[in-house]
Amino acid sequence: MASALRGAILGHVRVPIRTLDRSRSLTCLQTSIRSMSSHGDDHLTREEVVDRVLDVVKSFPKVDPAKVTPDVHFQTDLGLDSLDNVEIVMALEEEFKLEIPDKEADQIVSCPLAIEYIAAHPMAS
C-alpha cells in the first residue's frame, strides 16, 4: 500500500540530480562513458590522410599525377596558380567534410601543410 502510494508519487516527482558518489563503482562507469554516442569515432590514421590528400591532388585536372609526393608545394613544385590553390583547398574540404576558416585556408599552400592540418583536425572524417 505504501509502495503503491510511493510509486504514484514518484511518477509525478522529478528524480533529483546529485553528484556522483564514488562508492557506487560499476553503474557510475556505465553512465560516464556515453556508450551509444557516435561522436568522435571517425579517427583517421595518418596513412589514410596522406593517401586521400594525394588522391585529391592527383585527380585535379591541372596537375601531373606523377609529380605528386607528400611534400610538394602547390605553387612552386606543381606550377599551380593561387586560384588553383584555392580550388584544391576546397576539394580537400569536401573530401574530409571539414570547414576550414578563410584565414587558415589561405595558409595551406603545400601538401605537408595540408596533411598536418587535416591530421590535427578533430572533426576530419
Add this chain to the structure above:
Amino acid sequence: MSAAGAAGAAAGYLARRAAQKERVRLLYRRALKDTLNWAVNRHHFYQHASDLREKFEANKHAEDLDTIDRLIQDGEASYGKLRHPDPYIVPWAPGGSKFCRNPPPPAGIEIVYDYGREDD
C-alpha cells in the same frame, strides 16, 4: 634618400599588391563556395565554376593598382548579390545543424539511476 624613398615606395607597392592578391583569393573562395551552394547537380557546379574561373582569368593581367582595386570592388559587389540564403555548412561547424547540439555534460554531474531504491 631617393633610393630609400624608392625602396619604401616599392615596399608599399608590394604590400598593396599582396593585400590585393589576398582579397582576390578570398573572393574566389567565397564565390566558389556559393557556386557550390547554388548548383543543384554536380555538373552544374562544374560548369559554373569554369565560368567563374574564366571571369577571374580575364582580368588576370591588370597592372594598375587602382584598376585592380576597382575590379576587386566590383567583384565583391557582384558576389554580395549572389550569396545563397541557406548555404551548406558542415554540421559540426558554427551555423551548421549539429553545432552545440550534444555538448558533453559537465564533469561530476550524473543522474543516479536508483529509481525506487533511494531509501535503501
